[in-house]
Amino acid sequence: MLKLIAQNKYKLMVFIIGLHLLVDVWQHKGQARVLFPKKFEAYNTGAGLPQSKTVLINKNKEWKKGMNTKELVNGLAETTSGFECDVYFDTVRSIFDVHHDADKSIGQSLDGLLDIYQQKKLSASIWLDLKNLDAANSTAALRSLIQLRDKYGLQNKLLVESGRAALLTAFSDSGFYTSYYTPMFNPYQAKDAEIRSMAESISNVIKNARVNALSGYYFQYPFLHYYFPNYPVLTWAEKKPFSLVNYLFRRKIASDSAVFISLYP
Secondary structure, eight states, X not given: OHHHHHHTHHHHHXXXXXXXXXXXXXXXXXXXXXXXOOOOOOOOOOOOSOSOXXXXXXXXXXXXXXXXXXXXXXXXXXXXXXXXXXXXXXXTTTEEEEOSSTTXXXXXXXXXXXXXXXXXXXXOEEEEEETTOOTTTHHHHHHHHHHHHHHHTOTTOEEEEESOXXXXXXXXXXXXXXXXXXXXXXXXXXXXXXXXXXXXXXXXXXXXXXXXXXXXXXXXXXXXXXXXXXXXXXEEOOOXXXXXXXXXXXXXXXXXXXXXXXXXX
């Protein structure tokens, strides 16, 4: 057996490498698809240019995802370009509660995280995924965020994301960079009619709102860029150190000028 292996060692190596690549592609098939973008049906959404001209300081498009605790923020390097937090506005206390899942508060306020930010003398910009923005709390949330921005000197360093594009208009008008969190759907698993319908729906939303960018899962970004080429795309994905597919995917994201920010754990 050893003699047979020795005689065919190069073939065996090629087989092992090929098998590894097949497994890698299967495990990261979503990212593999993005490496070879789908050909979308030609359709002019008429979305035009973003109606908001707010500027966001962004030195490097690769940002840190889910920095929802003091420990995580405290561990950020001084050179970090930006990081993302998940926030819920608490109307009773007029604070932003930082946590991911709606029913799993950890008692962490955004003000508390910004204290650490200031103590560490960080200069990173901050992406706030405002998960519960609605008509009832938007005015109070905006007022509180303006206070935090002024308190910590975060002019042109705060990004507010929400699925309620119309409510983001007031944030844009107040100098915040805003992104419309587009509805979840996978264009690689959708038919042309469904893709066109989604493009029309997003177009109708942003025509009636002032937002700077569009955000969505990594497999949505080719769709967003194709139908809304004038809007910067914000996205997020996994980071796998031992995956060739993930490495090539991240290189593609890094070199694509359509992507303004990409979040990684």
